[in-house]
Amino acid sequence: MASRVALKVGGKGKNSGKGGRGGEGKSRTECLKEWTDWSLHKAKVIAHYGFIPLIIVIGMNSDPKPQLYQLLSPV
Known part of the structure; x- marks a missing residue:
């Protein structure tokens, strides 16, 4: 029996969506935004x-030169 590793594609992970480091296919305006x-x-x-x-x-x-408590007090 061999164990199999499944990879999620497009989930809600940290690097999915915007903010990834790929950069392929992005226009200048998208990168600037x-x-x-x-x-x-x-x-x-x-x-x-x-x-x-x-x-x-x-x-x-x-x-x-006030003391710290004088600065923080409301009076």
Whole structure:
């Protein structure tokens, strides 16, 4: 008895659909659209998780040097 390996074709795997590394058969506009979508998604994540730390760093470097708890307190 020999075991047989079955390969899925076109399923919902990680590399199926857009975002694969193949590149065959894609036009320039499709590649540009994928790159733009990818870069805008990364920029959104960076802006989402980086905004509050940026405000804290700017506040810590201001002239009257507040303590961290003074920056985080709502009063």
